[in-house]
Amino acid sequence: MSEWTLFEVFIRSKHGLNHKHVGSVHAADAEMAIENARDLYTRRNEGVSIWVVPSAAITATASDEKEPLFDPAEDKVYRHASFYELPDEVGHM
Amino acid sequence: MYAQQVETGVKAVKSLAEMGPEERAFQEKIDAEIKIEAKNWMPDNYRKTLIRQISQHAHSEIVGMLPEGNWVTRAPTLKRKLQLMAKIQDEAGHGLYLYSAMETLGADRDEEIEKLHSGRAKYSSIFNYPTLNWADMGAVGWLVDGAAIVNQVVLQRTSYGPYSRAMIRICKEESFHQRQGYEILLHMMRHGTQAQKDMVQDAINRLWWPSLMMFGPSDAESPNSAQSMAWKIKRHTNDELRQRFIDQTVPQLEILGCTAPDPDLKWNEERGHYDFGEIQWEEFYEVLKGNGPCNRERLETRRNAIQDGAWVREAAVAHANKKQKQQAAA
Numbered sequence: 001m002s003e004w005t006l007f008e009v010f011i012r013s014k015h016g017l018n019h020k021h022v023g024s025v026h027a028a029d030a031e032m033a034i035e036n037a038r039d040l041y042t043r044r045n046e047g048v049s050i051w052v053v054p055s056a057a058i059t060a061t062a063s064d065e066k067e068p069l070f071d072p073a074e075d076k077v078y079r080h081a082s083f084y085e086l087p088d089e090v091g092h093m
Numbered sequence: 094m095y096a097q098q099v100e101t102g103v104k105a106v107k108s109l110a111e112m113g114p115e116e117r118a119f120q121e122k123i124d125a126e127i128k129i130e131a132k133n134w135m136p137d138n139y140r141k142t143l144i145r146q147i148s149q150h151a152h153s154e155i156v157g158m159l160p161e162g163n164w165v166t167r168a169p170t171l172k173r174k175l176q177l178m179a180k181i182q183d184e185a186g187h188g189l190y191l192y193s194a195m196e197t198l199g200a201d202r203d204e205e206i207e208k209l210h211s212g213r214a215k216y217s218s219i220f221n222y223p224t225l226n227w228a229d230m231g232a233v234g235w236l237v238d239g240a241a242i243v244n245q246v247v248l249q250r251t252s253y254g255p256y257s258r259a260m261i262r263i264c265k266e267e268s269f270h271q272r273q274g275y276e277i278l279l280h281m282m283r284h285g286t287q288a289q290k291d292m293v294q295d296a297i298n299r300l301w302w303p304s305l306m307m308f309g310p311s312d313a314e315s316p317n318s319a320q321s322m323a324w325k326i327k328r329h330t331n332d333e334l335r336q337r338f339i340d341q342t343v344p345q346l347e348i349l350g351c352t353a354p355d356p357d358l359k360w361n362e363e364r365g366h367y368d369f370g371e372i373q374w375e376e377f378y379e380v381l382k383g384n385g386p387c388n389r390e391r392l393e394t395r396r397n398a399i400q401d402g403a404w405v406r407e408a409a410v411a412h413a414n415k416k417q418k419q420q421a422a423a
């Protein structure tokens with residue numbers, strides 16, 4: 001077994017963007033995880049902010065949940081702007 | 094290739110009709126170029142083969158730092174030293190991206206590293222050759238990273254999502270490695286003394302064939318290729334990639350004003366490719382078995398690094414525990 005905790009790393013690449021998952025690091029604690037993530041994932045200015053989260057703390061959807069979980073959104077076409085047909089004279093809306 | 098021989102544990106590739114429903118759905122996703130992610134169902138052999146392939150690849154990045162580490166204290170100028178250190182640090186990063194991808198498959202990094210140190214896991218044969226003069230740093234960047242790029246560019250499209258994403262990251266960083274290596278050689282050839290020019294040719298003479306061996310055995314000797322290609326964890330055969338590398342490298346060799354140690358190397362108009370001589374496969378298999386010029390030294394260096402660093406890792410854990418207790422008490 002690994003001696004250190006596994007952390008997932010999320011990076012905000014530019015101001016105004018979301019943090020995005022980039023990978024993981026091992027570290028003795030969260031502070032060290034940030035330092036390791038800095039060395040590993042931002043050697044060329046790839047980030048302005050880093051989050052680290054212990055991998056064990058993440059709850060994810062199981063792959064076999066895909067259908068019951070996401071299917072309900074599939075038949076609701078009326079949630080999209082393109083569903084509503086308006087005459088041309090209305091112009092851009 | 095950084096993973097030169099990866100056992101798949103599969104005798105014959107199954108057709109869709111021979112598969113159960115889960116495996117068929119899995120193979121159809123791969124055929125449709127849909128990435129497999131960590132939580133998706135996958136055949137046991139696919140998982141095991143990927144762990145072997147990605148760990149071999151990761152070990153190669155890590156051991157690959159050692160031949161270059163030899164020149165950090167010997168680099169001719171501060172500029173070259175900084176460039177070399179930046180490249181070596183990237184290679185450490187590549188190893189870690191790959192271990193991270195491997196761990197999504199349920200493998201444990203420390204366990205896989207232990208397999209490397211006890212000689213049960215392979216890494217690329219190329220890193221068992223010594224780096225004898227400064228031009229070797231140029232030749233390694235140009236030829237070794239160049240060969241790695243040919244392999245890694247196609248692996249960006251590999252079927253396993255985390256592996257593919259690690260490859261995309263790695264490829265972004267590799268072209269710096271190859272260009273800095275080529276520039277070292279070009280500088281020596283254009284501005285160097287005769288002795289320095291001779292060093293360049295000497296480095297190429299020693300590293301040329303081992304670089305061609307990086308792509309692994311010829312297709313006829315690669316029994317695992319068919320399954321790996323069906324799973325799309327390998328996208329081209331060893332011989333195809335080797336040919337691609339040679340075709341792109343020979344013109345660069347000519348710009349340097351150097352030659353390859355291969356009297357049979359010549360352009361074949363009909364094939365539209367360079368012909369080249371016979372590779373000494375006995376040498377390749379000997380190096381892979383552990384009998385190359387530096388195998389023992391490389392593994393010993395790795396084992397010492399882990400042992401000598403044990404107190405640092407223990408201290409880091411003790412420090413983290415102490416801080417946690419202090420925070421809990423406050």
Ligand SMILES: [Fe+2]
Pocket residue numbers: 154183184187263
């Ligand atoms: Fe690399």
Ligand SMILES: [Fe+2]
Pocket residue numbers: 184238241267270
């Ligand atoms: Fe590299």
